[in-house]
Amino acid sequence: MVTVPPRGRPSAATRVRGSGALAWLAVPALLVFVGFGVIPLLGVLALSFTTWDGLSQDITFSGFTSWSAVLSDPGLPHALWVTFLIMALSWLVQTPASILIGVFLAGRQRYRTLLAVLYFIPLLLSSAAIAITYKALLDPNFGLGAGLGLDFLTQDWLGDGTLAMGVVIFIVSWQFIPFHSLLYQGGVRQIPRSMYEAAELDGAGRVRKFFSITLPQLKYTIITSSTLMVVGSLTLFDLIFVLTAGGPGDATRVLALDMYKRGYQANLMGPASAIAVILVLVGLALALFLRRLGGRDAGASQLEGA
Amino acid sequence: MESRTTSRRTFLTMSMGLPLGAALAACGTSGPGTPGGGGSSGGGGGAKASYWFLSTEPQEGVRRRTAERFNQANPNGQIEFTTFQNDAFKTKIKTAIGAGEAPTIIWGWGGGGLRSYVQAGQVEDLTSWFDQNAAVKDKLFPSSFGAATVDDKIYAMPCETMQPIVLYYDKRAFDKIGAEPPQSWGDIMDLVPKFNAKGIAPFSLGGQSRWTNMMWLEFLFDRMGGPEVFQAVFDAEKDAWSNPVAIDALTKMQDLIKADGFIKGFSSITADSNADQALLYTGKAAMMLHGGWTYGGMKQDGGDFVPGGNLGFMNFPPIDGGKGDPGNTVGNPGQYMSISAKATPEQKEIAKKFFSTELISDKSAEEWVSTGAVPVIKGSEKFFANSPDAEFLNFVVGIANNAKVFQQSWDQALSPTAAEVLLDNIAKLFQLSIGPQEFATNMNAVIGK
Numbered sequence: 001m002v003t004v005p006p007r008g009r010p011s012a013a014t015r016v017r018g019s020g021a022l023a024w025l026a027v028p029a030l031l032v033f034v035g036f037g038v039i040p041l042l043g044v045l046a047l048s049f050t051t052w053d054g055l056s057q058d059i060t061f062s063g064f065t066s067w068s069a070v071l072s073d074p075g076l077p078h079a080l081w082v083t084f085l086i087m088a089l090s091w092l093v094q095t096p097a098s099i100l101i102g103v104f105l106a107g108r109q110r111y112r113t114l115l116a117v118l119y120f121i122p123l124l125l126s127s128a129a130i131a132i133t134y135k136a137l138l139d140p141n142f143g144l145g146a147g148l149g150l151d152f153l154t155q156d157w158l159g160d161g162t163l164a165m166g167v168v169i170f171i172v173s174w175q176f177i178p179f180h181s182l183l184y185q186g187g188v189r190q191i192p193r194s195m196y197e198a199a200e201l202d203g204a205g206r207v208r209k210f211f212s213i214t215l216p217q218l219k220y221t222i223i224t225s226s227t228l229m230v231v232g233s234l235t236l237f238d239l240i241f242v243l244t245a246g247g248p249g250d251a252t253r254v255l256a257l258d259m260y261k262r263g264y265q266a267n268l269m270g271p272a273s274a275i276a277v278i279l280v281l282v283g284l285a286l287a288l289f290l291r292r293l294g295g296r297d298a299g300a301s302q303l304e305g306a
Numbered sequence: 307m308e309s310r311t312t313s314r315r316t317f318l319t320m321s322m323g324l325p326l327g328a329a330l331a332a333c334g335t336s337g338p339g340t341p342g343g344g345g346s347s348g349g350g351g352g353a354k355a356s357y358w359f360l361s362t363e364p365q366e367g368v369r370r371r372t373a374e375r376f377n378q379a380n381p382n383g384q385i386e387f388t389t390f391q392n393d394a395f396k397t398k399i400k401t402a403i404g405a406g407e408a409p410t411i412i413w414g415w416g417g418g419g420l421r422s423y424v425q426a427g428q429v430e431d432l433t434s435w436f437d438q439n440a441a442v443k444d445k446l447f448p449s450s451f452g453a454a455t456v457d458d459k460i461y462a463m464p465c466e467t468m469q470p471i472v473l474y475y476d477k478r479a480f481d482k483i484g485a486e487p488p489q490s491w492g493d494i495m496d497l498v499p500k501f502n503a504k505g506i507a508p509f510s511l512g513g514q515s516r517w518t519n520m521m522w523l524e525f526l527f528d529r530m531g532g533p534e535v536f537q538a539v540f541d542a543e544k545d546a547w548s549n550p551v552a553i554d555a556l557t558k559m560q561d562l563i564k565a566d567g568f569i570k571g572f573s574s575i576t577a578d579s580n581a582d583q584a585l586l587y588t589g590k591a592a593m594m595l596h597g598g599w600t601y602g603g604m605k606q607d608g609g610d611f612v613p614g615g616n617l618g619f620m621n622f623p624p625i626d627g628g629k630g631d632p633g634n635t636v637g638n639p640g641q642y643m644s645i646s647a648k649a650t651p652e653q654k655e656i657a658k659k660f661f662s663t664e665l666i667s668d669k670s671a672e673e674w675v676s677t678g679a680v681p682v683i684k685g686s687e688k689f690f691a692n693s694p695d696a697e698f699l700n701f702v703v704g705i706a707n708n709a710k711v712f713q714q715s716w717d718q719a720l721s722p723t724a725a726e727v728l729l730d731n732i733a734k735l736f737q738l739s740i741g742p743q744e745f746a747t748n749m750n751a752v753i754g755k
Contacts, residue, residue, distance in 0.1 A: 053404075053422060053426065054400055054404045055400060055404045055422055055423060055426040055428060056404070056425070056426030056428070057406060057426070057427075089559035113659075125463045135576070136579070138574065139574065139575065139579075139581055140570065140571035140575070141569070141571070141575070141581065141584075141585055142576050142581055142724055155573075156570070156574050157574055158514060158573065159513065159514070159572065159573025159574040159575075159737075160573070160617050161570050161737075185377055245514070247514060247516075247573070247733055248514070248573045248733060248737055248739050249730070249733050249734040250730065258482060261726060262726075264400065265722065265726045266722055266725075266727070267400070267422065267721075267722040267723055268723055
């Protein structure tokens with residue numbers, strides 16, 4: 001842990017000298033992480049082997065009853081499927097859009113800076129406020145469609161399973177594309193000009209430059225952004241909770257919502273903790289998978305020391 | 307040089323870490339302490355009882371002024387109150403009770419929620435207190451005690467108002483199609499195509515809230531089979547949901563949905579935003595089955611609708627061939643206050659004094675009447691005369707007095723675990739994604755849980 005070499009390949013001397021101080025620097029973060037991350041996690045793991053209604057003082061150890069209840073419940077594969085669907089679809093919508101907007105915004109023109117500021121606005125709003133607003137706009141009788149007299153906007157948006165899923169993905173994308181665009185904007189600006197100049201000398205056009213230089217050079221940005229998207233949609237809760245509460249029926253009940261409903265609405269803390277553990281495991285697995293995807297060949301990108 | 311920098315850094319990190327650690331420790335102690343403030347320690351002069359309640363007006367104002375009047379009269383035994391928004395309260399009170407930091411006075415809806423507190427040993431048994439204070443008990447409507455009673459013992463003080471579910475209708479809509487309000491289920495089914503032909507939705511429904519759909523099933527079950535059908539579920543009889551009457555009621559429910567009895571897109575509408583009430587007073591829907599509390603909302607938001615005498619109200623009509631008494635009703639027979647078992651003896655005394663004095667005073671009753679609701683306190687009728695809502699208030703009292711059974715809302719009567727599954731399956735039933743048999747099977751699985 002102490003001697004993880006930073007990517008810049010420091011000389012042996014600095015590594016030895018810096019290691020003591022660096023370890024100390026990690027202490028505050030480590031304390032917070034242990035206090036608010038690891039200890040509660042262990043608590044949840046312990047709770048998943050108990051039966052507790054969240055009210056009484058006695059928490060009884062009950063072995064694997066919570067786990068077998070959760071694992072045999074058809075609600076779990078459904079919730080996993082819904083979570084996966086939201087993850088995959090919102091990634092598919094957000095990534096191409098964010099890359100394009102990010103590349104566009106990386107240009108130094110004035111109007112683009114102005115647009116960048118405008119695009120950023122959805123990110124400043126809280127998810128709950130966004131959900132309440134969209135709920136009002138999508139109301140079939142008093143919403144946008146009825147107000148403007150546009151029939152195609154007057155749908156049973158949140159009452160039909162497929163439409164509700166679409167609405168969730170649309171709003172998530174609307175909210176987070178600005179953030180990911182910002183990541184890509186930064187990524188594009190770090191690509192050395194010299195590469196484009198070389199390509200131009202070889203007669204490459206805009207499209208060719210985008211696919212042969214920009215995209216490959218953005219590899220790590222794509223991985224970072226995808227990790228944030230995937231893990232973010234795994235824990236997506238506030239927006240769905242306010243917008244559909246998992247409904248209609250259980251059409252948008254993601255894993256995080258399933259956990260909350262079991263724990264705090266149905267008073268089943270054991271099974272809710274089991275789902276929490278599953279959530280952590282799935283999240284860890286996905287994050288590891290995406291890291292692996294990045295590979296270890298640091299030379300693939302020429303951002304540093306080109 | 308080099309070593310000095312290092313040590314200064316070390317010192318810096320440590321000095322940064324320390325206040326942080328101290329801050330964490332402070333969080334740990336002050337966090338649970340603050341909400342339970344009055345709960346754990348009384349001030350020098352006299353003990354303080356804590357009391358949490360819901361923050362929506364006009365009810366919040368009545369609750370606050372009631373507590374303030376009590377505090378003025380009792381300088382040595384004060385009540386400290388905190389307000390919470392509805393959904394936040396439901397979660398917060400459970401967490402606080404589980405952590406042993408409950409407020410002295412635990413406000414709630416009685417029934418299954420209260421039962422779970424009782425089973426956890428978190429609330430005081432008030433049976434003997436009510437025996438000693440018969441005058442208090444006599445001042446309250448007897449029907450309000452059902453949801454306060456667990457295993458023949460009283461664990462809560464009924465308070466505030468009774469809220470039966472009422473069938474509201476728009477007189478203008480009935481004039482348009484030249485029909486009378488429904489006197490039977492057959493009438494309802496006949497009215498549906500007539501309203502639809504005029505472009506008016508027969509019934510408004512905030513289906514996304516789920517418990518709104520549940521009110522329909524409560525009446526269908528009661529009118530068709532009497533209170534026994536749900537009582538069997540409540541008593542945890544095996545396969546109680548598979549009762550043929552229950553299946554029949556569920557089928558009738560889906561028939562009405564299939565006949566377009568409810569406004570298009572009702573699953574997208576929530577009751578929280580009062581959009582369902584708006585549908586009625588804007589003339590988009592002709593009828594609405596909803597709680598007594600929506601009267602105040604429609605009066606406030608509906609412009610001329612209520613004052614202009616366009617709002618009609620009636621009890622749910624009988625169902626042809628049904629066994630249930632058409633006088634029965636469902637809804638909230640009252641709200642409930644329990645005393646935390648973790649409170650100190652002084653705090654418990656303050657709470658009991660509050661229960662027997664200001665909570666049931668004439669002033670409180672009068673204030674509740676002014677919100678357009680009927681208090682659970684007997685003899686409140688004398689305040690009706692001055693109220694512009696006298697007709698509605700008398701109607702509600704009439705229902706409460708004539709009902710042989712005032713069935714508590716199912717989601718409040720059942721345990722939280724079963725209630726969650728119930729609401730889930732009701733939503734699916736109304737979506738037509740499951741049929742009556744599947745509904746019964748799913749519900750039978752959680753009977754008694």
